Amino acid sequence: xxxxxxxxxxxxxxxxxxxxxxxxxxxxxxxxxxxxxxxxxxxxxxxxxxxxxxxxxxxxxxxxxxxxxxxxxxxxxxxxxxxxxxxxxxxxxxxxxxxxxxxxxxxxxxxxxxxxxxxxxxxxxxxxxxxxxxxxxxxxxxxxxxxxxxxxxxxxxxxxxxxxxxxxxxxxxxxxxxxxxxxxxxxxxxxxxxxxxxxxxxxxxxxxxxxxxxxxxxxxxxxxxxxxxxxxxxxxxxxxxxxxxxxxxxxxxxxxxxxxxxxxxxxxxxxxxxxxxxxxxxxxxxxxxxxxxxxxxxxxxxxxxxxxxxxxxxxxxxxxxxxxxxxxxxxxxxxxxxxxxxxxxxxxxxxxxxxxxxxxx
Amino acid sequence: xxxxxxxxxxxxxxxxxxxxxxxxxxxxxxxxxxxxxxxxxxxxxxxxxxxxxxxxxxxxxxxxxxxxxxxxxxxxxxxxxxxxxxxxxxxxxxxxxxxxxxxxxxxxxxxxxxxxxxxxxxxxxxxxxxxxxxxxxxxxxxxxxxxxxxxxxxxxxxxxxxxxxxxxxxxxxxxxxxxxxxxxxxxxxxxxxxxxxxxxxxxxxxxxxxxxxxxxxxxxxxxxxxxxxxxxxxxxxxxxxxxxxxxxxxxxxxxxxxxxxxxxxxxxxxxxxxxxxxxxxxxxxxxxxxxxxxxxxxxxxxxxxxxxxxxxxxxxxxxxxxxxxxxxxxxxxxxxxxxxxxxxxxxxxxxxxxxxxxxxx
Numbered sequence: 035x036x037x038x039x040x041x042x043x044x045x046x047x048x049x050x051x052x053x054x055x056x057x058x059x060x061x062x063x064x065x066x067x068x069x070x071x072x073x074x075x076x077x078x079x080x081x082x083x084x085x086x087x088x089x090x091x092x093x094x095x096x097x098x099x100x101x102x103x104x105x106x107x108x109x110x111x112x113x114x115x116x117x118x119x120x121x122x123x124x125x126x127x128x129x130x131x132x133x134x135x136x137x138x139x140x141x142x143x144x145x146x147x148x149x150x151x152x153x154x155x156x157x158x159x160x161x162x163x164x165x166x167x168x169x170x171x172x173x174x175x176x177x178x179x180x181x182x183x184x185x186x187x188x189x190x191x192x193x194x195x196x197x198x199x200x201x202x203x204x205x206x207x208x209x210x211x212x213x214x215x216x217x218x219x220x221x222x223x224x225x226x227x228x229x230x231x232x233x234x235x236x237x238x239x240x241x242x243x244x245x246x247x248x249x250x251x252x253x254x255x256x257x258x259x260x261x262x263x264x265x266x267x268x269x270x271x272x273x274x275x276x277x278x279x280x281x282x283x284x285x286x287x288x289x290x291x292x293x294x295x296x297x298x299x300x301x302x303x304x305x306x307x308x309x310x311x312x313x314x315x316x317x318x319x320x321x322x323x324x325x326x327x328x329x330x331x332x333x334x335x336x337x338x339x340x341x342x343x344x345x346x347x348x349x350x351x352x353x354x355x356x357x358x359x360x361x362x363x364x365x366x367x368x369x370x371x372x373x374x375x376x377x378x379x380x381x382x383x384x385x386x387x388x389x390x391x392x393x394x395x
Numbered sequence: 396x397x398x399x400x401x402x403x404x405x406x407x408x409x410x411x412x413x414x415x416x417x418x419x420x421x422x423x424x425x426x427x428x429x430x431x432x433x434x435x436x437x438x439x440x441x442x443x444x445x446x447x448x449x450x451x452x453x454x455x456x457x458x459x460x461x462x463x464x465x466x467x468x469x470x471x472x473x474x475x476x477x478x479x480x481x482x483x484x485x486x487x488x489x490x491x492x493x494x495x496x497x498x499x500x501x502x503x504x505x506x507x508x509x510x511x512x513x514x515x516x517x518x519x520x521x522x523x524x525x526x527x528x529x530x531x532x533x534x535x536x537x538x539x540x541x542x543x544x545x546x547x548x549x550x551x552x553x554x555x556x557x558x559x560x561x562x563x564x565x566x567x568x569x570x571x572x573x574x575x576x577x578x579x580x581x582x583x584x585x586x587x588x589x590x591x592x593x594x595x596x597x598x599x600x601x602x603x604x605x606x607x608x609x610x611x612x613x614x615x616x617x618x619x620x621x622x623x624x625x626x627x628x629x630x631x632x633x634x635x636x637x638x639x640x641x642x643x644x645x646x647x648x649x650x651x652x653x654x655x656x657x658x659x660x661x662x663x664x665x666x667x668x669x670x671x672x673x674x675x676x677x678x679x680x681x682x683x684x685x686x687x688x689x690x691x692x693x694x695x696x697x698x699x700x701x702x703x704x705x706x707x708x709x710x711x712x713x714x715x716x717x718x719x720x721x722x723x724x725x726x727x728x729x730x731x732x733x734x735x736x737x738x739x740x741x742x743x744x745x746x747x748x749x750x751x752x753x754x755x756x
Contacts, residue, residue, distance in 0.1 A: 061733065062729075062731070064733040064734075065731075080444065082442065083440065334720040338724075342704045355401065355425075358424070359690070364681075366698075368423075369423050370425025370426075372401075373425075374402065383425065
């Protein structure tokens, strides 16, 4: 349980922008990064000389990788269970296997979270059309049918408005394991990025208010326009989930602000990694989410998440990356991910617009 | 004169912490870095896969390097003139050759700065002991005898208190070209990091107040405890020097606050590169000095240097690096340079202590 030293090497599964930003943060802490990714054009390969290009199922490559680093983390929750098992047999994997197992299966996730007494949208497991009809009867409509695994950015889900839509939605998504979730009429979506250290200490960033466009995060605004009591409850809830998972690292927790529900907050989903809605932290916090994650997995004390200014983070999707450097103005802090090819719907970078606080000199 | 695109590659001469931090900033802008350094253990080699290990006099290696990148910059002012000439014949070198020529020769530097009407300490060129005696007669004592080239961190200089010290000081430093400078009784040392874009635009960070220990920068505090009028004059002066040099990039300008002099400010020296006394910018500015330098040499618009909080930057020298991660507290933001070996007097990292402003929420 001791802390890894300066000069340690972390292994990162996944070579996208999150892996890249983790590696950049590790460098600021005097720590090396080794990126493991099957895609030879991974943007994270540009920020460290240490890389492995191999499949996540390549046991030989995984063993070599794990043996060459001091700790392994990941930038995505869909790390295969067998990959995680191989690595964890050689070197610490942080966050651990339970966080992966829970977060990569939507049904397991909802069972886990509700199991620790935290509100989620009412849900039913769906294995057949008969299950779906029963679930609709139990939860009412509208409701959302989702694959339990590998859904992201709105992929792998169908909203069912009328009973006669059920068969088509089921046909479109089966035979994958499915879950039906009650539709929660929510006013806002917020998220909390929380960190938990190896010693169990918690540190959360302020909640962000998120807007999506075409099912992709468009902006995160901090502070969120919510009462302080609700912000505190969201932070408390995120910490409780991290503690229940015996989590080590940074975790994103998405909430619906749903005034019709008892506590006014519903957990939508968790992500066992740094989170797009936490990219604002790099611009205005003493410690950003990437450094915080690296500190946690190294076994170091967590950093200070204090926020110095208000901020709006905007994702640059597809051709929007042209905003860097063309149209930057006062308070704008750009981040480009170094992806060679801009594709429709591909996250290419982001801009933090920093708003100096009223009252500051 | 057009701007280089996202995906461009910059070449950096020098693989120390400044080159490393420049490469990290370039990565945040979606730009690749190729590090050129003779030392195979250079810390900057850990933050990019593109490197050349070769001498600065290796013409073949220099040509290959220059041909593989879109622009070249450097982390140290003592780039040999011939090295600069070879590179500039192939690809833009920014800042340019004049900035190098002026800043790597203390006599040329003082002549240039005073030539544009900016106060420096009175000085005399010294080529012989007779010159030194005449210089002492002209400038009075105490005075400081300095080598004109390759001095740093207090190396290459002797303070002369009494006429009879002259011969020993001359013997210790000659036959190198020398300059005698009048000793300026100063109250504070401040510095301004200023950027000048390819379009001639200027952007300066707030002046920092610097304290040294054993001739090595120990802390930079921002804001400096000086009147606003003096801060404005320092910023204006730094910009005037950059403009006079037709400079492109970030430049550090060190000043003595000397109440006995006409304007109250004396330029001590300039550094044609990112500057140790600007490391605080990474913690509290919208754009930090490293990103600002990269933007300038890419021909991009300069970023916003707005400061969000007060800050004290402390260098970690030698074994002081152990402060990371052991003794970090609230408001502390660490940066370790990834140097394998901690030696006496070697800069190993720094910590920014961020102080939230009074009046902010």
